[in-house]
Amino acid sequence: MKVVVLGGGVIGVTSAYYLAKAGHDVTVLDRQSGPAMETSFANAGQVSPGYASPWANQGVPLKAVKWLLMKHGPLAVRPRLDPTMWSWLMQMLRNCTAARYAVNKGRMVPLAEYSRDCLQALRAETGIAYDERSRGTLQLFRTQKQVDGVGGDIDVLKQYGVRHELLDRDGCVSAEPALANVREKFVGGLRLPGDETGNCQVFTSNLAALAAASVDFRYGVTVSGVLHDGRRATGVATSEGVIDADAIVVAFGSYSPALVRPLGLRLPVYPVKGYSITLPIADEARAPVSTVMDETYKIAITRLGSSIRVGGTAEIAGYDLSLRPGRRGPLDFSVGDLFGGGGQMDKATFWCGLRPMTPDGPPIVGGTRIGGLYLNTGHGTLGWTMACGSARVLADLISGQTPDVDVSELGLQRY
Template structure:
């Protein structure tokens, strides 16, 4: 059986890997010249089961309203004459109830825990290297109200098997001494020892090479234009490569094109409620080893995540709902640098920050689409938002089980099941 995977980001490449392990013939198609050159290129680097609280929660609407006029707000909504944006926003508001938030948190924790275990097994099996650190993730808070509001989600996560422990300021600095300069500003923290960090681009590109050695074919520099279909089956994918049109055919297909999955799926009459949440990151050389963190950090108040990638520091976050533009907003870039320099001034050469932005494929609930579509031979693995790296291995392993006609080993509401 031949399966064509659309997309060579971290989700598409892991999907190809697990499908090949299951014995399928696999081809991956992507418009870039190699794997992980779009949203997986410079993300926050965290494998963060503890980052499962959905954006859509009872406190979100008031926060979004408060941030509307702030160019450097953690979540920035820029209204456009775009029906897709407004459809997404209305669905987001519908998810902001306590019941929906609790349901979605359960989904995210279950998938995240399973996915982290899959990644660890893959790492043990292959020896893949990607600047991995297994020192946990520490959420820190400089606003007492934000810290207080984190206690209930942390309790819910513990009940679901994610051991996110509440710690005081002294324990937070014991876990990560790099936070010592900010001691007087800290209100509290939570710590998840089992979580990890690593370079998603290094991982994806290394896994793509391993997959290719195992027999997966990659067709790069190939733009996907649309589909040939008949009734409830996809017959082929229409592509453009180096000026030549070609229809690629397979027995089954997997859509893993991130934020671009929605527009393409609409050609088939599939309405995936995915909208790009533009995120930013900075990558900075370490300045002082003793002042630079080793534990991955999350600054919940500013919606930033910090990862140590060898001799580099990566800080990523914020979300801008502003269409498909990838233009850097320097106000938002400078806000990240300013926050980092205030908290850990000697950790890095903050004035040498390399800026990047990418389009994270967000669903209103934060829960991705994984499973079979109503086309019998089209499968979905997309819409992972800010957690594509965290959920990639588990999503791919689960999808491989679904393609084989089985049920995955994780309690999750899979599409088409």
């Protein structure tokens, strides 16, 4: 089967890899000059199935007000005359209940766990390297209230058999020795030892290079629309002309809704801008060994080879990709407060990208009412965490196989 994958980020490239492995004739189209040049370029570096949770939960509306007033708050909202923004926000608010949170987290964790297993199998099979580490994630709590409020998440982790450890101060320092220098600034943590870290851009680029023997990667190509005969998708209109296809995978991240809207498909995916800084390590003894999630500021601090990646903040501002200096403040503060002296702040590089967020949390993976048109988008902050699993599932669906995990509730029809 001739399959065209739209998007050369981590979701698109992993989709192409598994589709080619299943025996399909695969072409990848991307407007950039190479793979992983947009949202996958400098993300937080986490493969964190244990941290797979929807943003929408019962405490978020009140927390959002607090975050907006914090000096180093994780949230910024820049109101726009955009009905799509307000519709998405209202949908998210409707998911801010304990019942909806449990349902949505229950949809995310199995896919994230499966995806981590697929990544490990891929790594063993190909020998791919990407500054990977398998040292877990430490969710760090600065207050006792945060510790007391983690019970619901632990219940879900237990339900799905996800390894976890609730740690006191000494346990946190044992997992991340550099925290011994600031032990008075936190009270405990939740460690997820099955989580991994690595450089997503390096992974995606290396996987594309491995797949290039059987996949046709075409960069610098603009896609203007999906062609169909009223029943099935038949091809893609591009800056290089029409490309025929038996199946099409839309993996355009935040730009997926605009592509499928002319087909009558309403995709509730909206961009939430995230920022990161990357700084060279100055002192190994003061740097993290894996990922520390600063729960108060929602900042992930990750060890990537000889660098530290600090990622986080959520800015709701449409498709604005401007680098706002003020949004760097929370990143600088968190890494300096917990790992001061570990990195060379004066040599840090600043970056932003658009996370494709659904209002309920889980991604949208599966077919549509248009035959041959498939979606693999809406992964939000968990794109790399869920990439291999989502791609493997999609390859199975297109190949007529039953996926290893149930994704019947991840399709567009849930809306």
